Amino acid sequence: MEKGLTSLSPYDTWSTVMNGVECAVFDRLVSYDPETDTVSMLLAKSVDWVGDTNDRLHVVLRDDILFSNGEKVTADDVIYSFDNVVYSAFKSYYDHCEKISDTELDVYLKQPASFFLKSASFGFASIVCKKEAEQGNYIGSGPWMFDAESFVVGSSVNMVHNPHYYGEKPLTKTYTLQIIPDASTRLLALQTGELDAIFNLNVNEIPNAQADENIKVDVTSGLTFVYMAWNNFKSEEIQNPYLRLAVACAINKEEIMMACGEKDAKVMVSMWDQSDSGYIADHAEYAVDLSYNPEKAKEYLAKSDVKEFTALVNTSFAFDKIAAQVIQAQLANVGITMEIEETDTTGFKAASKWSGDPKYTAIIHHNLFVGLPAVGLTYFSVDSNVNKATLNNARVNELIAKYAASLDKAEADGYIKEIQKIVHDDATYIPIYWRTLTYASSKNLEGYTETPGGGWEMRNVYKPAK
């Protein structure tokens, strides 16, 4: 991995790569299969909605599951774990739990959220042993456990079998998570056989890796995307929508993808999770055609008083920087001047968060959907730092609440499609492209599966004997 391992707690900074690791060490209440869109029981024996309001769940736990220290998983552990989850997609909906017995509890939500169980299936909602966690040791009930003695902060940790695991033991005896910041070194270490798998291969190195007969490379369209957003707080600059519409029509998304070296990437049509049935994949569904059309861009621009603006860009990521530079050139072709204000990741977050009274006009950035509606909705939710368009639209807020409360998928899809249309036709968000997700591994590595959001399920990974 490129970065991470700041601690062994599943409640620290979560990433899609660490999700797979956390799912190997810790269990969650439930698991989720994105292919069939079904939630299955894991630590829970049953989970049922209480009443019709979708804001309370009754959970009955299995009583035969042990943590790696031999202690049973109880309601106290679940309550402690949920109270300590930091990830906003979970916290925005979770309120508190009430214990009924050692194996039963009720989970109360702040508002109706039909998709809450999906959120509870991710690594950031892992169930840890409360007693150990209070001492700073994070142990779970999954097939693996961290060898805490081997942990070098920010560098590596070994994983060994959980002796009390209730299921089948993994075929591999141990595995090691290693942080290697340099992308070239990661690939070289894979080629020497010192590593068995690497995440996030550089686009420049994909041909090199593919040419190696001992390595298999998996390039898929991921859930990370590059986009542009306008700051609605700065409405005096963009109140006249024609500048936004002109910019939307002036952007050639394919050109940006090629410039970023991502020839296998996909154009992003709508600001929603492309793996979700509610995603609008066809421009024809929109009332306003904002596909690439420089002549139309000039027509819109002629109606705008404003012909220049500044975009804030996080230049810690090469693809964001390249995208911004290409957009700058494309806009110049139609008569729009875009200045780029560069900053690093931390500076970008500070400048664009709601509590910082964001002063940017527009941003060019990347983010991701992780296959969770709770994450997707944060792009439109008031007071969410992920809502870089600083949207506070009454109709959108109403639709978000309806979407969250609905148990009918088709109905929910209708709500989210309407949100996409509002956002699209106003050009508040300009989605650009879906980045590719690349893994490379030894040819003989088996047993891994993709997790929603782009990580790997590491529970059963192994190398068959030669």
Add this chain to the structure above:
Amino acid sequence: MHKYLIKRILMLIPVIIGVSFLIFFMIDMAKGNVLDASGEEYTVEEQKKLEHELGLDRSVFYRYFVYMSKLVRGDMGYSFMYKTDVWTIYKQRFPNTFALALSSMVVSLILSIPLGIRAAIKRGSVTDNVCTVGSLLGLSIPNFWLGLVLIIVFANGLKWFPAYGAKDGIISLVLPAFTLGTGMMATVSRTTRSSMLDVLRQDYLRTARAKGVAEKTVVRKHALRNALIPIITVVGTQLGHSFGGAVVTENVFAWPGIGQMLVSAIKGRDTILVCGLLIMSVILVVVVQLIVDIIYAFVDPRLKGQYAAARTKKKAS
């Protein structure tokens, strides 16, 4: 000598205050704080609450005062990024940086001093030219490039050494030490050469040769010893800097040292961790300089004489 050592140690105090002050202010000037760097998307309320708990909503002077009041009691503080105290992180990482710095210095000295001496003795010869070009290359070649080339050839190609990490003991040290040592080698060999050239011109060496002393003895016993002072200075400076962490080398080889940690801490605006790591580096640099000063006294009899004269004068008074 003791007074001198104590004076030098006491000078550490204003240096530590100056360094820590600068770090606090410079990181404060950069946009964002450790919460922004954490990767979590806090709500506005959560962000404000956490900023208050961490003191981030207070002025930089207040935060600096709190930090220093803990530091004087030996508490280096807690890293928000890594959720552990700074001293634990340092203890875990420093041995790796120490091993890398020392081994790169050994690699550099073994090659550079003999080369530098040879180049000085055979001035204008092929050896001298090779040494000069080699030094220039060593100084010009970027560490990250050299590191990757060594990995491609010796790890990937020949499979003699591991490509990354410190997991294989001494064998893991070879490539990173050579990468880091190359730049040092260039500086030390050039310093050795120029220092030897200065000394070889001296009249007393001509006298020694005239008295029939063998050339080898002239160079080793008479010339080299007098040429050592600038070499020791350069070696000491380089070693001191290396103890602060060789950032590029550590990143290329995923070497779990201080340099790698420092970069993460700066990007993460973890002021407490940055301060702690840099203060320890400062202390080490001063300690190394002290050791260098002590070595001077042994190498240069004139300095020994000065100290002895000062002691005698004191006893007499």
